[in-house]
Amino acid sequence: MSDVRASTTAASAAPAAPAVLEVRGLAKSFGGLVAVDGVSFEVREGEILGLIGPNGSGKSTLFNCILGQLPPSAGVVRIDGRAISGLRPCDLNRLGIGRTFQLLQVFPQLTVRENLILAGQEHQGSMWSRLVGPRDAGLAAAADRMIEFFRLAHLAEEKAGNLSYGQQKLLDAAMAFMAGPRLVLLDEPAGGVNPTMLGSLRERLREINARQGATFVVIEHNMEFVMSLCTRILVLAEGRIIAEGDPETVRNDPVVIEAYLGQ
Amino acid sequence: MSRFARNGIVALAALVLVALPFGLKPYGVYLLSLWAVMTIAAIGLNLTLGYAGQISLAQASFVGIGAYTAALLTTQGWSLWLALVLAVLLCLAIGWVLGYPALRVQHHYLAFVTLSFATLVFLILRNEEWLTRGVYGISGIPRPEVFGWSTRHPVAFYFVCLGFLLAVSLGMGWLIRSPWGRAFTALRENPVRADSLGVDIRRYTLLAFAIGSALGGVAGVLYAPLVQFIEPSAFALNLSLNLLLMVMVGGSGHFFGPFVGAAVAVLLPEWLRFGEGLYLVLYALFVMVLISFCPTGLLGLVQRWRRPGARTTGAQDTR
Numbered sequence: 001m002s003d004v005r006a007s008t009t010a011a012s013a014a015p016a017a018p019a020v021l022e023v024r025g026l027a028k029s030f031g032g033l034v035a036v037d038g039v040s041f042e043v044r045e046g047e048i049l050g051l052i053g054p055n056g057s058g059k060s061t062l063f064n065c066i067l068g069q070l071p072p073s074a075g076v077v078r079i080d081g082r083a084i085s086g087l088r089p090c091d092l093n094r095l096g097i098g099r100t101f102q103l104l105q106v107f108p109q110l111t112v113r114e115n116l117i118l119a120g121q122e123h124q125g126s127m128w129s130r131l132v133g134p135r136d137a138g139l140a141a142a143a144d145r146m147i148e149f150f151r152l153a154h155l156a157e158e159k160a161g162n163l164s165y166g167q168q169k170l171l172d173a174a175m176a177f178m179a180g181p182r183l184v185l186l187d188e189p190a191g192g193v194n195p196t197m198l199g200s201l202r203e204r205l206r207e208i209n210a211r212q213g214a215t216f217v218v219i220e221h222n223m224e225f226v227m228s229l230c231t232r233i234l235v236l237a238e239g240r241i242i243a244e245g246d247p248e249t250v251r252n253d254p255v256v257i258e259a260y261l262g263q
Numbered sequence: 264m265s266r267f268a269r270n271g272i273v274a275l276a277a278l279v280l281v282a283l284p285f286g287l288k289p290y291g292v293y294l295l296s297l298w299a300v301m302t303i304a305a306i307g308l309n310l311t312l313g314y315a316g317q318i319s320l321a322q323a324s325f326v327g328i329g330a331y332t333a334a335l336l337t338t339q340g341w342s343l344w345l346a347l348v349l350a351v352l353l354c355l356a357i358g359w360v361l362g363y364p365a366l367r368v369q370h371h372y373l374a375f376v377t378l379s380f381a382t383l384v385f386l387i388l389r390n391e392e393w394l395t396r397g398v399y400g401i402s403g404i405p406r407p408e409v410f411g412w413s414t415r416h417p418v419a420f421y422f423v424c425l426g427f428l429l430a431v432s433l434g435m436g437w438l439i440r441s442p443w444g445r446a447f448t449a450l451r452e453n454p455v456r457a458d459s460l461g462v463d464i465r466r467y468t469l470l471a472f473a474i475g476s477a478l479g480g481v482a483g484v485l486y487a488p489l490v491q492f493i494e495p496s497a498f499a500l501n502l503s504l505n506l507l508l509m510v511m512v513g514g515s516g517h518f519f520g521p522f523v524g525a526a527v528a529v530l531l532p533e534w535l536r537f538g539e540g541l542y543l544v545l546y547a548l549f550v551m552v553l554i555s556f557c558p559t560g561l562l563g564l565v566q567r568w569r570r571p572g573a574r575t576t577g578a579q580d581t582r
Contacts, residue, residue, distance in 0.1 A: 067459070093461035105456040107449050109516075118449050121442040122461035130442040175460060 017044035019081075020183050020215045021066070026075030027239075028058075028065050035061040037239035038075070043183070048209055048216045050230030050247070052223075054259065058239040059219045060102055063185050067099055068092050079183070094123060098181035102188050102219070106168050106175070108161025112152055115160050115171060116143035119178035143178070150174045150204060166197040173201065177208055183215045190222040198222070202229055227251065235259070273519075280425060284418045292417040293489070298529045299424035300485045303431050305509040305521035307478025312507070313516035314439060315471030316451025317365050321377040322506045324384035325354045325476040327498025329483020331388065334401040334493050343407035343488060350480040358476025362469035381503055388495035400494030404487045414488075424485050431478060436518065438474070447471055451516070512553060514562030523561050 019042040028036040036058040043049050051059050065072040068089045076083050084092060093099075107115050117139045125133055147156050150170050155163060160171060169192065176184050189205075190198050202225065208214050220226040226233065227247040235243040235250060237259040243250055250256055284292045308322045332350040337343050364376040388395050395401070406414045407423070414420040438444055446467050449457040458464050487493055505528055513524025531549070535542040557564045 069455070069459075088465075089455075089458040090461050090463050093459055099459050101456065101459075105453055107452045107456070109452055110445065110448060114445060117442075118445050118457075118462070119460045121445065122463070127463075127466065131438075135441065179461065 017046060019043065020045050020079065021217070022078040022081070023062075023066065024076045024078070026062065026065055026077065027073045028061050028070060029073050034239055036065060036072075039236070039239070039241055040075075041234055041241065041244070043215055043217055045215055046209065046213045047232060048205070048218065048230045050226040050233035051217060051219045051236060052221070052226060052233060052250075053236035053242075057236040059236055060187055062236070063099065063187055063217075063219065067097065067185065090122070093179070093181075096179075096182040098176035098179065098184040100172050100176050100184075100186050100189060102191070104165070104168050104172055104192075106160040106163075106171050109159060111157050111159055112147060112163070112171055113140070113143050113156045115175055116146050116178050119175035123179040146174050146178055149207075151200060166193045169193050170197065170201060170204075173204070177214075180212065181214065183217075186216060186218045186220075188219055188221065190220055190225045198225060205229060276522075284421050289417045292421050294530060294533060296417070296421045296424045296489050298525050299421070299428045300482050300489060301506070301509065301529055302428055302521050302525040303485070304479045304482035305506050305513070305525050306431055306435055307475040307482070308506050309475075309510050309513075309515065309517075309521045310435065310438075310447070310478070311471050311475030312510055313514075313520060314444065314451060315447040315468065315475075317362070317468060317471055318370060318374045319361075319377045319472070319475070320374050320500065320503045320507065321361060321381040321384070322475070322479045323498045323500070323502035324381045325358065325479030326483040326486060326502065326506075327384060327388055327495070328354055328357065329480035330487040330493050330498065331395060331401070331483070332480070333484040333487040334404045335394070337405055337407075337488065338401060338403060343484065347481065347484045350484045351477045354477045354480030355473045358479075359469050359473040361476065362472030365468050365472065366465055378500070378503075381500055385495055385499050388498065395495070398494060398496075400492055401487075402492040404491045404493070406488045406491075420489060424489065427481065427485055431481065435478075439518065443467070443470070448516075508550065511558075512550065512560055514560030514564075514566075517560065517562040520560055520562050527561070 021043040023042070024040050026036055026039045027034070039058075039062060041049075051062070053059055061070065064070040065075075066077050068084070068087050068091070072085075076085065078084065079092075079095060079097065084095075087095075107118065110118065117136055120139050120142060121130060121136065124130070124137065124139065144153075144156065147153050150173070152167065152170060152174070155167060160168060163171065169189065173186065173189055176186070186205075189201060193201060205216065206229070209216060218226060218230060220229075230247060233244060233247055233250045234241055235253075235256050242259055243253045243256045245253070280295075284295055287295070304322055304326050307325070308319060311317050311319050311322075329350040332353060333343060333346040336346040336349070361377065361380055365373050368376065389397055391397070392399075406420050408414065409423060412419070414423050439447070446457065446462050449460075449462055450464055450467050450471070454464050483498075490497075509521055509524030509528045511524070512527050513520030513522065532542060532546050535545045553561070557567075559566070
């Protein structure tokens with residue numbers, strides 16, 4: 001069923017943009033529990049795809065399977081048409097795929113700037129050059145630009161653990177962009193962020209999308225945020241895709257309202 | 264503490280370390296040398312445990328491997344410097360291999376894996392008499408010549424140890440300020456996130472074990488000519504626990520933690536000797552109170568006193 005849906009949207013969407021990420025028949029079960037049940041979709045270059053669904057519908061598990069954190073039980077994931085099974089998260093990251101986690105994940109004992117430099121350092125040179133080469137060549141400047149961009153300049157020298165929750169959440173997102181990834185999977189970037197900061201985060205994401213042509217997949221429970229940010233939305237329930245389309249279509253889909261919005 | 268105050272304290276401590284042996288009896292000089300050697304081993308463990316967050320109860324084994332390499336080769340007439348190179352390479356390789364279990368298990372499971380390795384090394388040192396002379400140990404370990412100067416005198420050899428401590432400290436300071444150091448810290452604080460940011464956590468885990476173990480080997484190479492007689496029980500679990508204590512008491516993940524911790528573990532019991540038979544009791548009580556009330560160690564205590572209210576979690580607290 002989901003296969004049919006995926007192919008129809010692929011046909012109806014702008015034909016020029018190639019698929020950056022392609023997921024085919026992905027499944028993951030934990031013992032008897034089927035968390036992801038044969039999900040297929042494509043994400044095209046420059047798209048901001050929303051992934052919504054009730055708690056426990058398999059969104060985060062889907063992310064973890066795509067990103068090499070969990071081995072899928074079945075199915076295939078392709079980046080630029082190339083199957084990526086068996087690659088570790090760090091390998092995928094160095095292929096230009098960034099992510100954030102549902103729960104806040106910064107390094108509390110490192111400063112804001114160090115967090116960002118760390119997020120970029122493994123993309124430069126070799127292991128050896130990182131030890132004996134010039135220190136953080138260009139990275140400190142890039143980190144400062146990122147700090148500026150996310151309006152964290154006054155906190156650059158502060159340990160990340162001392163920041164407010166919302167500020168850490170911004171830093172968390174900034175780290176995912178530090179290496180200039182082409183595809184970023186964001187797991188609930190708006191969770192626990194206050195409305196003012198939420199607006200700021202949305203603007204930053206839009207800007208990166210427009211300027212660098214970066215592609216996003218966003219899991220989010222904040223409907224206002226996801227509807228205003230995303231160009232297309234997939235709805236997941238019980239491990240399957242039950243609906244997809246532009247925000248307006250999804251909002252009015254009776255299946256979605258029953259499964260999710262009407263809860 | 265401002266950078267200025269910190270540099271001042273370090274300079275003062277360096278001055279004391281240079282001047283002190285001239286006013287001490289040979290036993291005092293021996294204790295200071297032992298402090299320098301144990302600090303080197305603890306600096307290695309501080310990298311593995313304090314920065315990279317990988318528990319090891321096998322650091323004494325690497326001190327033992329270094330000491331036996333030095334003892335066996337120098338008693339055959341080899342140069343200590345050649346033994347040093349061999350011991351470092353050997354400990355790097357064995358430490359790297361010991362890191363593999365850490366890719367699968369962490370915390371107390373890893374503690375037991377390394378503990379078993381330590382037992383294995385101890386059994387080899389004790390039972391393989393053809394190589395190690397077993398419980399009889401190796402005696403008559405010569406002290407090296409440095410640029411043609413004999414270091415047979417305790418003060419002379421103390422300065423050899425101090426020179427090594429200086430070199431190791433500079434190297435470690437440079438390492439932890441490098442991108443590697445940042446990656447080690449990331450590995451300790453949140454390996455899953457580090458992985459997602461392109462940090463090859465497998466490789467950094469193995470490196471943390473290899474480099475930390477190699478420094479244990481360096482300490483061993485100095486220990487053998489310092490005591491001039493070695494036998495297996497010196498490198499048993501007792502020493503591993505003592506080194507672990509040094510790292511924790513000083514402040515795990517603090518650059519100067521091992522210096523302070525080794526001073527507490529090597530020198531404090533001696534200073535407590537006024538308590539006669541009770542000195543080990545006093546020492547044990549001190550350690551119990553310190554670890555209970557300040558799990559971040561003495562340098563963590565200094566940090567807390569400097570910046571009240573700042574978060575001073577233990578290095579192992581990864582939330």
